[in-house]
Amino acid sequence: MASILDRITGKLAAQERLTREDALELYRTNDLLRLGRLANQVKQRRWGNQAHFVLNRQINPSNVCVLSCKFCDFATKRGRPNAYEMTLEEVVSRCDADLREVHIVGGLHPDWPWSYYVEMLKAIKARVPQVQIKAFTAVEIDFFSKKFRLTVEEVLTQLKAAGLDALPGGGAEVFSERVRKALFPFKLGAPRWLEIHKIAHRLGIPTNSTLLYGHIETHEERVDHMLRLRALQDETGGFMSFIPLAYQVGKTRLVERQASALEDLKTIAIARLLLDNIPHIKAYWVTIGEETASVALNFGADDLDGTIGEERIMHAADAESPIRQTRDRLIQLIREARCVPVERDALYNVLQVFENGHRLVAAD
Ligand code: V47
Numbered sequence: 001m002a003s004i005l006d007r008i009t010g011k012l013a014a015q016e017r018l019t020r021e022d023a024l025e026l027y028r029t030n031d032l033l034r035l036g037r038l039a040n041q042v043k044q045r046r047w048g049n050q051a052h053f054v055l056n057r058q059i060n061p062s063n064v065c066v067l068s069c070k071f072c073d074f075a076t077k078r079g080r081p082n083a084y085e086m087t088l089e090e091v092v093s094r095c096d097a098d099l100r101e102v103h104i105v106g107g108l109h110p111d112w113p114w115s116y117y118v119e120m121l122k123a124i125k126a127r128v129p130q131v132q133i134k135a136f137t138a139v140e141i142d143f144f145s146k147k148f149r150l151t152v153e154e155v156l157t158q159l160k161a162a163g164l165d166a167l168p169g170g171g172a173e174v175f176s177e178r179v180r181k182a183l184f185p186f187k188l189g190a191p192r193w194l195e196i197h198k199i200a201h202r203l204g205i206p207t208n209s210t211l212l213y214g215h216i217e218t219h220e221e222r223v224d225h226m227l228r229l230r231a232l233q234d235e236t237g238g239f240m241s242f243i244p245l246a247y248q249v250g251k252t253r254l255v256e257r258q259a260s261a262l263e264d265l266k267t268i269a270i271a272r273l274l275l276d277n278i279p280h281i282k283a284y285w286v287t288i289g290e291e292t293a294s295v296a297l298n299f300g301a302d303d304l305d306g307t308i309g310e311e312r313i314m315h316a317a318d319a320e321s322p323i324r325q326t327r328d329r330l331i332q333l334i335r336e337a338r339c340v341p342v343e344r345d346a347l348y349n350v351l352q353v354f355e356n357g358h359r360l361v362a363a364d
Contacts, residue, residue, distance in 0.1 A: 039269035039300030051339035056101035057309035065107030101346035104135035125163035132346035138196040139171035169208030201238025214259030241280035250317025272300025297337035
């Protein structure tokens with residue numbers, strides 16, 4: 001009898017779409033290397049040997065949040081010793097001219113006015129006009145809409161006019177009502193997260209997508225999550241990338257230990273095979289570590305994210321990756337994976353290709 005991997009090989013050759021059952025069977029396979037090879041073939045067809053990275057910096061303006069999600073070590077309440085709030089000047093001062101992307105996400109702050117967010121984007125664009133701004137998850141957009149009595153369209157239109165280039169993929173967690181009720185009952189659910197991304201796509205704002213895995217979710221819930229993203233992408237085509245985020249145990253300790261490298265690689269490979277309409281699969285080194293991220297470049301991933309600069313959400317949960325990662329280190333990791341480093345911007349425009357130690361292509 002043909003193995004699942006024989007069957008999937010046939011399906012890929014015939015350009016047939018993978019089903020829910022296919023993906024679940026792939027999670028059950030022990031043949032990790034053959035699964036990785038299949039996913040890598042799909043990656044190669046799209047991107048050849050190239051692997052992307054971006055010079056970026058994360059800015060988390062405040063960890064004060066009205067929510068208390070059970071997986072999150074980052075959020076806190078005002079007045080607690082670890083609470084912090086950045087002024088606009090503090091946010092803007094972190095935007096260096098050599099960056100290509102700033103990635104801004106924060107807690108749902110109970111008191112900040114709408115003008116704080118709009119002025120933040122305007123001030124960043126005034127200081128570093130060439131830096132693209134990827135800011136505010138669907139959770140924040142939903143919060144702004146309710147708090148400031150604006151429609152989602154109005155929120156996004158005003159942010160876009162102020163300088164927003166893209167939305168990050170955070171806040172999706174797992175699209176399972178069971179998991180939502182158990183871990184983040186006061187956070188928006190799947191229909192609203194998907195609706196906000198759909199509106200963003202309609203307004204010409206590209207977005208990313210994520211999955212938080214390695215806690216109490218099942219393989220079925222992971223696969224269903226990916227299939228809902230695939231269905232929306234069929235409608236809009238607005239997702240740039242999918243980023244599986246490995247849950248960091250930290251102090252929330254929903255499980256004893258982080259998902260294994262084997263689970264990380266399987267999830268990345270299955271995502272590449274199932275999400276046939278999402279261009280990029282990101283191996284986010286902050287959560288899975290540099291080594292697994294580098295291996296993942298031969299298991300379906302084509303992107304390592306970026307230099308990050310200063311990341312607080314995962315590091316609040318004790319992520320072990322070093323907090324600063326230089327461009328040279330990313331290039332080295334990509335080369336060790338026998339891939340060609342490609343520097344991109346937030347929207348995946350190619351800026352430079354580093355072939356054989358040399359820069360080959362420079363964008364205008
Ligand atoms: O939504 C929170 C997750 C997300 C933990 O769009 C945790 O390019 C693991 O979405 N362990 C925010 N994950 C980060 C995010 C992201 C990261 C990198 C790139 C992009 C992109 C988006 O972080 C949250 C939540 O799902 N998160 N706590 C934790 N303990």
